[in-house]
Amino acid sequence: MRRTNTCGELRSSDLGKKVCLQGWVRFSRDHGGVAFIDLADRYGITQIVFDPEDLPEGTDVARISEIMKSFTRESVVSVDGIVRKRVEGTEDGRNPTGEVEVLITDAELLNKSVTPPFELGDQKEGVLPDEDIRMRYRYLDLRRSEMVQTMQFRSKLVHLARQYLDENGFLEIETPVLGKSTPEGARDYVVPSRVHPGTFYALPQSPQLFKQMLMVASMDRYYQVARCFRDEDSRKDRQPEFTQLDLEMSFVDMKDLQDMMEGMVSYIWKGLYGQDLVTPFPHIAYRDAMERFGSDKPDMRYGLEFTKLTDVVKDAPYKIFQNILAEGGIVAGMNLKAEIAGNKVGRNDVDRYINYAKKVGLGGLTWMRCVDGKLESNIVKYFTPEILENIKTTMGVEEGDLLFIIAGPWKATYEGGGALRKKIAEDLDLVPNDVFQFFWMDECPMFEIDPVSGKYDSFHHPFVLPQNDLDDDYVGGACFDLCLNGNELGSGSLRIHNADLQKAVFHKLGLDDERIEENFGFFVEALSYGAPPHGGIAIGIDRLCAILLNKDTIREVIAFPKNKRATSLLDGSPSKVADDKLEELQIITLAGDMDFDFEDIEESE
RNA sequence: GCCCUGGUAGUGUAGCGGCCUAUCAUGAAGCCCUGUCGAGGCUUCGACACGGAUUCGAAUUCCGUCCAGGGCGCCA
Numbered sequence: 001m002r003r004t005n006t007c008g009e010l011r012s013s014d015l016g017k018k019v020c021l022q023g024w025v026r027f028s029r030d031h032g033g034v035a036f037i038d039l040a041d042r043y044g045i046t047q048i049v050f051d052p053e054d055l056p057e058g059t060d061v062a063r064i065s066e067i068m069k070s071f072t073r074e075s076v077v078s079v080d081g082i083v084r085k086r087v088e089g090t091e092d093g094r095n096p097t098g099e100v101e102v103l104i105t106d107a108e109l110l111n112k113s114v115t116p117p118f119e120l121g122d123q124k125e126g127v128l129p130d131e132d133i134r135m136r137y138r139y140l141d142l143r144r145s146e147m148v149q150t151m152q153f154r155s156k157l158v159h160l161a162r163q164y165l166d167e168n169g170f171l172e173i174e175t176p177v178l179g180k181s182t183p184e185g186a187r188d189y190v191v192p193s194r195v196h197p198g199t200f201y202a203l204p205q206s207p208q209l210f211k212q213m214l215m216v217a218s219m220d221r222y223y224q225v226a227r228c229f230r231d232e233d234s235r236k237d238r239q240p241e242f243t244q245l246d247l248e249m250s251f252v253d254m255k256d257l258q259d260m261m262e263g264m265v266s267y268i269w270k271g272l273y274g275q276d277l278v279t280p281f282p283h284i285a286y287r288d289a290m291e292r293f294g295s296d297k298p299d300m301r302y303g304l305e306f307t308k309l310t311d312v313v314k315d316a317p318y319k320i321f322q323n324i325l326a327e328g329g330i331v332a333g334m335n336l337k338a339e340i341a342g343n344k345v346g347r348n349d350v351d352r353y354i355n356y357a358k359k360v361g362l363g364g365l366t367w368m369r370c371v372d373g374k375l376e377s378n379i380v381k382y383f384t385p386e387i388l389e390n391i392k393t394t395m396g397v398e399e400g401d402l403l404f405i406i407a408g409p410w411k412a413t414y415e416g417g418g419a420l421r422k423k424i425a426e427d428l429d430l431v432p433n434d435v436f437q438f439f440w441m442d443e444c445p446m447f448e449i450d451p452v453s454g455k456y457d458s459f460h461h462p463f464v465l466p467q468n469d470l471d472d473d474y475v476g477g478a479c480f481d482l483c484l485n486g487n488e489l490g491s492g493s494l495r496i497h498n499a500d501l502q503k504a505v506f507h508k509l510g511l512d513d514e515r516i517e518e519n520f521g522f523f524v525e526a527l528s529y530g531a532p533p534h535g536g537i538a539i540g541i542d543r544l545c546a547i548l549l550n551k552d553t554i555r556e557v558i559a560f561p562k563n564k565r566a567t568s569l570l571d572g573s574p575s576k577v578a579d580d581k582l583e584e585l586q587i588i589t590l591a592g593d594m595d596f597d598f599e600d601i602e603e604s605e
Numbered sequence: 606g607c608c609c610u611g612g613u614a615g616u617g618u619a620g621c622g623g624c625c626u627a628u629c630a631u632g633a634a635g636c637c638c639u640g641u642c643g644a645g646g647c648u649u650c651g652a653c654a655c656g657g658a659u660u661c662g663a664a665u666u667c668c669g670u671c672c673a674g675g676g677c678g679c680c681a
Contacts, residue, residue, distance in 0.1 A: 026643095033639035047642070073632090090640055098642090115633065118616045121643050127631085129616055132673050185681040205680090232680045359608090361677095458681050509681080553674095564674060 001080050001106075008044020012099045014083045021046060021102060022078045022110065024143065025071045027121060036101075037071060039079065042148045047092070047101040048079050056082075059105055067107045074113035074120065074140070080106040120144055131555070135569040138560055150557055153272070154545045158225055160271040161245055164264045170221040170247060175210035177203060177227070182519045184462075187231035189240070197586035203229035203241075206538060208463065209523050211248040212495055215534040216526045223247035225541070231566075236553035237487070237543055240566045244490070248536030254478060257492050257535050258440060261482060265438060272548075277438070281482075285443035290411070291332070294418025299486025301437055302430040304341070304421045306332040306414070309405065312390050318382035320364070324407045331407040332414070333391070334421065338400030341428050342369070345402055349427075353404065356423055362416035366405035370397045409451070422486070433550060438484050446470075446477035447508065455510055462505050465494040465535075470504055482539065484547055492537025499528040 001020040010019065023041035030036075037048040050068055052061045071077055081102035092098030117137055118129040128134065134141040141147055162172070181188045181202035188202035204210075206228050214222045226246040234240065249257060262279040269277040289298050292305045309331045313321050321331055336342045345353075350367050357365035368377040368391070375388045375397070383391070395403060406417045425431050446466045447456045458464070460479040467476035479493035496502045502524050506516045516524065542554035555561040562568055582589065 029641050029644045031639050031641065031644080032637070034641080035639090036641055036644085038642070045642095049640085051639080053639075087640055090642085092642060095642085115615070119631070119643080127617055127643095130612090130673070133616075182681090186679080230680060233678085235680090236675075238680070359677095461681055565672095569673095 001078075003078075006043035007039050007041040007046040008097065010046055010083050010097050010100050010102070012085065014100065015085055017083045018080070018105075019083055019102060020078060020080045021048070022076065024113075025073055025075050025077055028071060028073070035068065037068075037077075037079075039077070039102075040143075042143075042152075044097055045095060046097045047086075047095075048081065048104055049101045050104045054103065056105055064104060064107055067109060068104075070109045070112065071107075072113060072115070074116045074143075076110040076113070078108045078110050079104055116140055132563070132569055135561070135563060138570050142559065150545070150549060150551075151559060153549060154541070154557055157268055157272060157545060157548075158245070158541060160268040161264060162223075162225070163271075164267040165221075165223045165247065168221070168260065168263075170223045171219055172224060173214060173219065173222050174224060175204070175207040175214075175226070179204050179210075180519075184519070189229045189231050192585045192587055194585055205230050206244065207246050208461070209520075211246060211536060212463065212531075212534065213523065213526045215248055215250045215495075215497075216529060216531045218250075218532075220250045221247070222249075222536075226538075234562065234564050234566060236555075237546070239542065239554060239558065240562050242554070242558075243541040244538040245541055246536070246538040248534060250532040250534040252494075252533070252535055254442070254480065254492075254494060254535065257494075257537055258480070261492070261537060261539075281438045281440055283440045283442055286441060286445065287443065289441055290414045290418075294414045294416070294421055295486070296441055297481060297483045297486060297488040298418070298441075299422065299425070299431065300439065301432050301435050301485060302425050304334055304336065304425060304430070306334050306406070306417055306421075307395055309333045309391065309394065312394050313383070313387060316383045316387050318379065320366075321407055324363075324409075327409070329407060329409050330413060331405060332417065333395050333403050333405045334417070335395045335397060336402040336404065336424070338370075338398065338402075340430065341424065342400050342402035344428055345424075350402075353420065353424065357406070357416060357420055360416040360419035361412050362406055362420070363408050365420070366407070368403040368405070370399055370401045370403075373399065375403070436484060436548070438482065438489075440480050441483050442480035444477050444479050444481075446475040446505075456508050458509060460491055460493055462509055463493070463495045463502070465496050466501070466505065470508055478535070482537070484544070487543055487547055488540075489544055489547075490537055490539035492535065494533070494535035497527060497531040497533050499524050499531075502527055 003022045004017075004019045005014075005021060007021055007023045010017075021039055023039040023046075026038040026040040026045060028035065028037045033052060035050040037050075038045050039048050050064065052065065055061060079102060081104045083100050084103050086092075086099060086101050117140070118133060119127070120140060120143055142151070166172075178191060178201035181190060181200060186205050188205065191201040191203065193199045193201060204226070207224060207226050211222055211224070224246045226244050227241055228244050229241050230238075231240065232238070249260065252260075258280070262281055266277045266279055269275065284292075284298070284300075286296055289296055291308060292298070293300065294306060310325065313331050314325055316322075324331065336345060354365045354367075366377075366379060368375040368380060370376075370392070375383075375392060380388060391397070391403070395401075397403065404420070406413050406420070408416075445459045446464060448459050449456055459477055465478040467478055469475070477493065479491060481491050482489045496505060502520075503513075503516060506520065511519075542557055545551075545557035546554045549557065551557060560568065560570060567574065
């Protein structure tokens, strides 16, 4: 008999039906006479009961009994039976199928499982095996209902995005996975060409150039669920390969792009949770984000904002601040209000935060506490009463408040401050984890200037449309990030559609004509054939899923992720390839146990 | 490349110089049990990541290696 129902389907309304269920033996409970099996598949769990005293006439009880002995944990089995009501008082309210059970009339072992390396019942929290064990046996880990739900969630989310974009006239177009390596940006994963020995394709870090060329090609609205590759070190939110919802639109301004994205996120939200998301999303300028929260992707679900104190302390005879201000640095303070933080942070904690501040790149951390209406600390003697009073007013200090004051060069100091702010919020449990706060971070600069080398670097990437003349002191970029709860979900921008302007930006970034031609010649040429004004955005699907599901790492929302060292514990990749394959590709390797010695090669040069 | 944390039966853990012939749970194997649902009861099996050092004595301290995770750099 073929499967008639899944293991999550049967209800009281099915009583009396003859059914065939097929699935995995999750738990079995043999009472000597009557025996139960929790039969599981991705739809749910149905209780199967073997009841030798209550079988239809002519059933070969001994045979079924014998077959059931082979039903070891996680074996796949097929069971024919009759849906019946559970004995009064033994219903399981936690399970949607808990009112019924299937009385076995026939059974078959489809495929035996050896003893699984860990238990798959995941009703109880905190008993998961180490992640490396889960990865080694990911196909078993994925059987767990939590993982099944995650995969379903992700699938639904992507499906909703596709639906929305399709309804809005987007074409889903695949761009190449084998492309051209460029020296800029992240390291490429590289694929050797057999046909052209000595040359290599690169896997895309993003479909950026191709989607822009699709705009040149008049496709007008494009999207792709694009796998992207970067050969850089992993983090909990960074994998060597990851998935972006990548899209591009022609004849749009930034608001059009953001409206479209807000519409899409709302649509996904409605589909996922049945609730309306509040739009439009708030905006925060890059500079404000940095100066208020110490981050370009601030978590604004809690306070602990910074207030600039540069002007307030500029005349204080405190040498450390004087030196910093003389070098163009900033001074800013964070007020840990007495009731939420100040009273919970003692002298020892302050020392701990001072140490932490040093670790995150701050020179140090100045603190003051408001006691009996006066600011007290080891350094108040360096400040005049007027300045102290001014600090109190500026920071809104009240009795018991604790001030942390950071000082130093603008970027490093605010970034360090942002790390400190995050740490304090986590320590004091100030982060609400049931709030989802989307917002746009915009008004970004076009370039960043390396303080050491003085070289220009793109703030986002070199294809962003500059907002003013490239020779101006400050050049803004038409780019923005979509952020959620302190995470960057994606970046978007209007793009340069003029070939000369694109070249000028490359020049500004230090590329000469030869290098531009070699690496981006085809692209600049494309722009010269009537490229329309266009812009686009890419949303990190892995991150979005992880945040919405409250997962600590994107590995939890990727079916087969790589580990920290970019290896797959499941298939053992990356791995060596056979020598004859390398020979065909005309590749020799200097690593591993081939008969080449790096030093020999160096000497021969 | 660097910093930090960790590695004890198949799995999750306790132990943190001698009470260790290493705890508990789960699992596996066997037996018992007719209403359980992570069933229960009894019996059995099974581990200190690897290599050095210190010490009368090391799972425990130290050094190195390997493995896993978090972070810095990196991620235009």
